[in-house]
Amino acid sequence: MGKDVIIACDFASREATLNFLDKFTGRKPFVKIGMELYYAEGPAIVREIKARGHKIFLDLKLHDIPNTVKKAMNVLSNLDVDITNLHAAGTKNMMKAALEGLTREDGTRPLLIAVTQLTSTDQESMENDLMIKAPIDEVVMHYAQCAAESGLDGIVCSPLEAGKVHDRCGKNFLTITPGVRFADGDVGDQKRVMTPAAAKEIGSDYIVVGRPITAAADPVAAYERCVAEFCD
Numbered sequence: 001m002g003k004d005v006i007i008a009c010d011f012a013s014r015e016a017t018l019n020f021l022d023k024f025t026g027r028k029p030f031v032k033i034g035m036e037l038y039y040a041e042g043p044a045i046v047r048e049i050k051a052r053g054h055k056i057f058l059d060l061k062l063h064d065i066p067n068t069v070k071k072a073m074n075v076l077s078n079l080d081v082d083i084t085n086l087h088a089a090g091t092k093n094m095m096k097a098a099l100e101g102l103t104r105e106d107g108t109r110p111l112l113i114a115v116t117q118l119t120s121t122d123q124e125s126m127e128n129d130l131m132i133k134a135p136i137d138e139v140v141m142h143y144a145q146c147a148a149e150s151g152l153d154g155i156v157c158s159p160l161e162a163g164k165v166h167d168r169c170g171k172n173f174l175t176i177t178p179g180v181r182f183a184d185g186d187v188g189d190q191k192r193v194m195t196p197a198a199a200k201e202i203g204s205d206y207i208v209v210g211r212p213i214t215a216a217a218d219p220v221a222a223y224e225r226c227v228a229e230f231c232d
C-alpha cells in the first residue's frame, strides 16, 4: 500500500456514516472506524463499509494481557480490515501475541500499528499519573522501536515526528499521522498541526483527516484537495 489519505469517520451511527460515504460517487476513500462507531454498530458496520469497496483502518487500540489480545485479534482478522492497532504500552509480549492472533492460516494479515503515548498525554501527566520520568519524545521513540522489534508495521504519530521515526525504525516502518489541517482551515482542538503537503514532505505514509473533510461544506472536494496535496 502506498501513500493514502484516511478519512476519520467519527460518526455515532450507521446512518450518519453511510450518508457521508454516499457523497463519494467516484473514488472510494480509505476510512478509519473508531471506537464510537464500532461500539454503536458492531462488526456489521465494518463488513458493510468493506462491501462498499472501502479500505478500512479499524482503530480500536487494544490493550490487555497477551492471551486476550491474541484472541481478540484473531476475531478481528476475520473482518478483513486493512489496518488495525493496539497500545505499545501493552509490552512487546502483547504486541507479538497480537501479531500471531492477527495472522490468518494462509499467512496474510491486516497491517498492525502501535499507538505510543497518546497526544492527550503530556510530560506532566506522564510523570505524575504514569510515573514515567523520561522525556516524552524519548518515550515515544522507545515505544516505536519496541513496536518495530516486535514485528509491527508502524506507529501512529504526529506528522512532526514522522521523519525521526523513519530514521530510528527504518524507512519502511509506517507512520500514520493525524493532526492534519489545510493552511486556510480551522485548527479546532488539535495543537500541533501540519498541512497535507507538509506531511508529504516530511515523509508521513498515511494521513488521518477527520473534520477538515467531514465538516467541510463540500466533503468530496476537501478529500480531493487532501489527495492532491498529499498523494500526487
Ligand code: C5P
Pocket: 008, 010, 034, 118, 119, 120, 156, 178, 179, 180, 188, 190, 208, 209, 210, 211, 212
Ligand atoms: O477531526 P480530526 O482531523 O482532528 O480527526 C483526527 C482523528 O485522528 C480523530 O479520529 C482522532 O481521534 C484521531 N487521532 C488524533 N490524534 C492521535 C491519535 C488519533 O487526532 N494522536
